[in-house]
Amino acid sequence: MEHHRHDVVVVGAGIAGLYAAMKAGESADVAVLSKIYPTRSHSGAAQGGCAAALGNETEDNWEWHFYDTVRGSDYLGDQDAQELLVKEAIPVMYEMEHLGVPFSRTPDGKIAQRKFGGHFGQFGKAPVQRSCYAADRTGHAQLHCLYEQSLKCGVRFYNEFLVVSLMIEDGVCHGVIALEIRTGMLHAFWARAVMLATGGYARAWKVTSNAHANTGDGLSLVLGHGIPLEDMEFVQFHPTGLYPIGILVSEAARGEGGYIFNKDGERFMKKYAEAKMELAPRDVVSRAETTEINEGRGIDGADYIHLDLTHLGADKILERLPQVHELVFKFAGVDCIKEPIPIRPTAHYSMGGIPTDLDTRVLLDGRETPVEGLYASGECACVSNHGANRLGTNSTLEAAVFGRRGGMAMAEFVKEKGPVVVGTAIPTQHVEDEVAHYRAHEGKERASVVRGELQDAMQNLCGVFRDEEKLSKLVAKIADLQERFEHVGLQDKSKVFNTELNELVELKHMLDFCEVIAKSALARQECRGAHWRTDFSGRDDEKWHKHTLAFKEKDGSLRFEYKPVVITKYPPEARKY
């Protein structure tokens, strides 16, 4: 095993990881490890924009953004984190402009802003233009800019390194172990501070907007060290996944004025969110769509409905939504200037994740005790900004704001502690053995079959609507698949670019965190945000206004604890749009 040493190691090169690397890189020696080239990270797929109450187009202020985020989260977000998010959004957006992000502009040259679901002015009144955008390629523009800035800072990139293990001992993190995909060799990276920024996990569903790389690796990496996962039952289904494969049609399409219709040509959102219509938050719209489809009002009775942009006109579509136009044409053969787009909900975003404090330090007990030297930010983390439901454009924002905070916190920590010592007594042999074991995997099962069955099960049993029967079935199914995983054989025996091995490791992660999702969802007996139990009616603040913490015990079983939600300003109220 080759050994390396850096002050800071960041795992993941999306917006969160790169912002952290760039910030820490101003004073520390930083390495970024990513299983794909940085610019391939899924942050680049973000289209619609990044929220900040700049007030460039319509009057706005952070307090309204705060209120919307709290309500959007169905009061499960921690309000200290949410307040930080919306306040720091403003300087961070300006900083990104200074760094070079090519934002679209208003006629007077400021950063352009558009409407997005769930964002309103005057404490929930009329839609406000809060999403800062670069056409509908905002994430792409941000990701590339941050990558380039990290290069400028001298950040060292280890591209196509798959992190397979964390070196944690006695509550202190000393680094990570990674598989160099190109050679099949293992490397130990010793660091004073490690940040996990491994992104989301919606690949566990069959219909998803997520990239193949979004397999939630960071989650199961910490779970094995006794660190809990928080609020994993809250998974966002985005209302406008392109039918049938689920790639995303940006919410910008509705922000710019798109309508959704059922087979009778009815703008059915008026039945579900009379005031806010298509711009209600995602959980509300996805449930409405699913109800329409379940009740036979999908287009031609099939399981999709229509998103119609035709009334926006060619000019607006081509200027503001060029990528949407290109995507639906390439992948569905639909010219959205002339015809409606077939859509349905698609698994999109993970609200839950690795519990952290406001400086992104990972919490060993999920409450207040940090693991020394371990940080997490972006979609894999849970501080919790989004609670039970995230608002569109708040997640690239979270990745930027908290990636940045984490970068600064790590730099500070390194200054305090000095450089790390290589090769303290942490054994690494077991990782070599584990990888060797994977390589030698023999058996008649195929990873793709196990994965496919897992994705089907998550799709059918843990979707927009859930109940005890479905979730119990799911728990049993996952146990069965975990058992079958042991009999998966590898056909590829090569060490060089063995992507079958990568997929096997990723499948193991997926099985691990899906078990947590299923059991967390089964335990939570209420409807809140994106977690909707048809066998319970409504939100139950008395019993369930609390965060889930799932711990993996030494014997492999899961133990649940719950912790209170941080309320600083807004106690729970009924949520209506």
Next chain:
Amino acid sequence: MERQFKVFRYDPESSKKPYFQTYTVDVQKSWTILDALNAIKWEQDGSLSYRRSCRHGICGSCAMKINGKNELACELQVFTLKGVIKVEPLPGFEVLRDLVTDMDRFFGHIEAVKPWLIAGLSPTDKERLQSPEDRKKLDGLYECILCGACTSSCPSYWSNDDFLGPAALLKAARYCFDTRDEGFHERMDVLNSRNGLWRCHTIFNCVEACPKDLNPTEAIVRLRARLAAEKI
């Protein structure tokens, strides 16, 4: 419908020379080449290696040569191609394994053009202003997904891989034509070097190859004009 795929195979660990392997796949309507490769990998032959991630043409992972043209496998629909479909790694880059090429050199060239905003102090509490017209000058430059299809199609690059290549030069243009940028002089040396702008012979392969319909050649020509103007 059943279709045949003739796929380039190479594993440096085996004693076998590179060869083509033919797979028959039952493809469904609206499948892309990537869907077909996934079907091969997941149902027939787990040892086939290729890169992919976003599967909708934005991450740039899956550029490869398909029926003789550089394409994104995740965007190209199978039904648009006739007969046996030949799938090869991007030309001009070293093959690491099957359809996977070495991209380190490519990314090194991107870094060489100093692809970051070079500008004096910015206002501390607000954004810098840029008119919509000035912002428009970046359209056609900032959308590049760094897939490598252009550079890999460039005969000048084939003959000398020290040439920065169209993708890196397009990236240079993205910054040089940003009205907020003041770094043209800092980039001039590398643009004007032996391996910079002048090695392009305006063959336009890159324009043909770009899956995002960008025009690196035009960017190169405009950079040359700027260089000439600055020298005077």
